Amino acid sequence: MPKRESSIERQDIRQAKKLLEDTGLTLTDAARLALKVLPRKTANSPTFEDAFEPFIRHCMRKRLKSATLSYYENCLSRINEAYGDRRLSEVSRSDWKTYLEQSELSPGNAKARLRTARALYSWALNENPPLVDSNPLTGLKLNIRTPKHEIEFLSVDDAKKIMENAGKHKAAFALMLFAGIRPEEISARSNQDRLLWENIQFDEKIIRIPGSVSKTGKPRLLEHLPDNLWSWLEEGQTGSISNVSSSAVTNAAQFAGGFLKRQGDKKQVRIRPWPFDGMRHSFATYHIAFHNDPGRTSLILGHEGKTALLHNNYRGLATKAEAELYFSMKNIIINY
Structure with a gap:
């Protein structure tokens, strides 16, 4: 048998109906409106x-x-x-x-x-139940100035330190620093989406990046790559070049270069800022300084038709002498 309303509940219903008399709303309509206005009950918000x-x-x-x-x-x-x-x-x-x-x-x-x-x-x-009451970043605009042609890259000493401490990541780091390959193309989540040793042809000294791996979805053929690159790559390997995620391999480079370190109970502590897309930008910067040929660099990076953009953004950031030092780094380091 349905539970009957108490006298207090019946009085509350009568008062609610009286308040809604001139609105055309039912009690159900009013309840629905209230649910939209009132803050939703959230689960314990996670860290x-x-x-x-x-x-x-x-x-x-x-x-x-x-x-x-x-x-x-x-x-x-x-x-x-x-x-x-x-x-x-x-x-x-x-x-x-x-x-x-x-x-x-x-x-x-x-x-x-x-x-x-x-x-x-x-x-x-949008989780059920919600984990937060609102999104504090909706519509947030940052008051930051974006310098024109802002390019960040690693110094020669930073790149050298990264390779000295590369350990099991030496091939991945070399491909990023000396061929400009994106970390996402080397360290994706599956073999279908990542570069494999089979894509590197040592006899012709070329690298084929399949469309399934390339960021743009188009295949790339990398030719005329720096000589020092090949000293870091071991012929005869098969399968994945890197078995970790792209964020993990980028983090490993930061630890190797002294941009991050482990301290106490914290997983990682930042020592100094890491250049945005630093390894790929470093390759582009030093390659243009070395060859003075943005078109050649553009082909390796896969920036079709963007020769002028590369020329304007990268030319003059590094000297020819710095570029010679950068591309003279070979696998003669014994820290493995």
Whole structure:
């Protein structure tokens, strides 16, 4: 038998109906409107570190491209350095604005982290139950100036230190530093999406990047590559060149170069800023300085029809002498 309303409940219903008399709304209509206005009950908001893996799994279920997943992973690892042990709900809009507009971040890095954090909050808001009440980054605009033709690259000493401490990553690092190959193309999530040893032809000294691996979806043929590259690659290998994610291989390069270090209970501590897309930009910068031929560099990078862009952005950033030192780095280091 249905439970009968109490006298207090019946009185509440009568008062509610009286309040709604001139609105044309029913009690059900009013309840629905109230649900839209009132804050939703959220689950216990996770820390950024705890939210990392569930968010990436969500992105994988949505079948986002490997490059996008790697982009998110790389940015989230940087965000974790600042907010890893804090809950998503604890970091306010003003906190984010201060963090993203800090002088240590390049405009490119700041915008990348903003896009990633915004996607993270959007996922958290749409979970059932929601993990946050709102997305503090919706509509947030950063007050940062983007210098024209801003290119960041590694010094020769930084590149040398990375290769000296490369360990099991020496082939991956060499392909990024001395052939300009993207980390996402070397260290994707599956063999179908990543460069394999079988794509490197030692006899002709060429590298074939399949369309399934290339960021643009178009195959690339890399010819006339620097001589020093081949000293770092071991002929006769098969399968994956790198078995870790692109964010992991980029992190490994930062540890090798002294940009990150492990300290105490923290997983990683930043020592100095890492250049945005630093290894690929380093190759482009020194290759143009060495050959003074943006067209040749453009073919290796896969920037079809963008010779003028490369000339304007990279020419003059490094000297010919620096480029000669950069491309003289060969595998004569015994730190393995």
